[in-house]
Amino acid sequence: MTRPMIAHRTPAYEALHATVSTGLQGAFGTSRPVWLLTMSATGAMEMALRGLAPGRIVSLVNGEFADRFAQVAEGCGHTVQRCFAPFGGVVPLAELEAALVTGDVRAVTVVHVETSTGAASDLAAVAALARHYGALTLVDAVTSVGAQPVLADAWDLDFVFTGSQKALALPPGLAFAVASERYLATARANPRRGLYLDPLRAHRYALASQAPTTPALPLLFAAEVQVARVAAEGLEARWTRHAEMRAAISAWVDAVRADGIDLRIVAPEGARGAGVTACVVPDGIAAEALVRRVAGAGWTLGDGYGPLRTATFRVGHLGEHSVATLHPCLDVIRTALDDLMG
Numbered sequence: 001m002t003r004p005m006i007a008h009r010t011p012a013y014e015a016l017h018a019t020v021s022t023g024l025q026g027a028f029g030t031s032r033p034v035w036l037l038t039m040s041a042t043g044a045m046e047m048a049l050r051g052l053a054p055g056r057i058v059s060l061v062n063g064e065f066a067d068r069f070a071q072v073a074e075g076c077g078h079t080v081q082r083c084f085a086p087f088g089g090v091v092p093l094a095e096l097e098a099a100l101v102t103g104d105v106r107a108v109t110v111v112h113v114e115t116s117t118g119a120a121s122d123l124a125a126v127a128a129l130a131r132h133y134g135a136l137t138l139v140d141a142v143t144s145v146g147a148q149p150v151l152a153d154a155w156d157l158d159f160v161f162t163g164s165q166k167a168l169a170l171p172p173g174l175a176f177a178v179a180s181e182r183y184l185a186t187a188r189a190n191p192r193r194g195l196y197l198d199p200l201r202a203h204r205y206a207l208a209s210q211a212p213t214t215p216a217l218p219l220l221f222a223a224e225v226q227v228a229r230v231a232a233e234g235l236e237a238r239w240t241r242h243a244e245m246r247a248a249i250s251a252w253v254d255a256v257r258a259d260g261i262d263l264r265i266v267a268p269e270g271a272r273g274a275g276v277t278a279c280v281v282p283d284g285i286a287a288e289a290l291v292r293r294v295a296g297a298g299w300t301l302g303d304g305y306g307p308l309r310t311a312t313f314r315v316g317h318l319g320e321h322s323v324a325t326l327h328p329c330l331d332v333i334r335t336a337l338d339d340l341m342g
Ligand SMILES: *Cc1c(COP(=O)(O)O)cnc(C)c1O
Pocket: 040, 041, 042, 043, 065, 111, 113, 114, 115, 140, 141, 142, 143, 163
């Protein structure tokens, strides 16, 4: 990242852009150009919705980030219907279908892995249902791209985005996205797409391996290194490593429970993301106090998010972490739990 800057209207930049963009295709499960966007992931979320003329949107809401998606849709002038999930889970497909049958829904918003709860939605099923009723599927895959399979082409997803700072283990500041031909065609019918967040502009420049505006070069230098690291590990191996971390934390929670401590994983079994696990602390313990203790021992946990703030903590087991680096962290959490339980 300390490499000297280069001019971005040059073949050298185009080569850098092409390397990073193609390097990310596997993580998105796509053969389409992956856009490199200078913005955090929420910018890409807004881009997905800014591209579409105001219309009816159905938002699957099962946590804070899923609700942010709905709020962004409202802010972009769409009429939003929220479908809610049971606590910590995912929205039942029947709820989605009930919302879709009533009329002309332009798009469904869904968060693949809801980072506030760790719950993973079945994207292939959501997209198939949306398609059946003629709606696009817009996907926040911020916590899943790079941690578990996200198959934009095979699952027929219309807009998928992530941020640099999650499972791709880069510094924050970039978003990456891919859009289907169907999405682009729908966006073409909308004359008011703005400029910075115009998906058609992003696509047009991406086709030429260029950036629409001045790119964040140091972050792209870092991304060039990181896509090579991901390729060297191999995507399948990367996904396996994350699945192993998910299994390790689940086994650890079982062991803690076997010792009579009522710790629980928020997301239901079978619908858990590979890169983050949210846990409900036992009654009488403040999750913030636990997070502070663990921080004192040198490990950073995520606080509970939104309404789950006082009852949960989150372990981010993604990026370059492994089962070997996760265990010492879990040991520290266990000690803190024991101390707080007195
Ligand atoms: C982190 C996160 C975001 C927000 O990303 P920013 O880069 O802060 O804009 C959105 N959705 C999910 C699921 C996230 O985990």
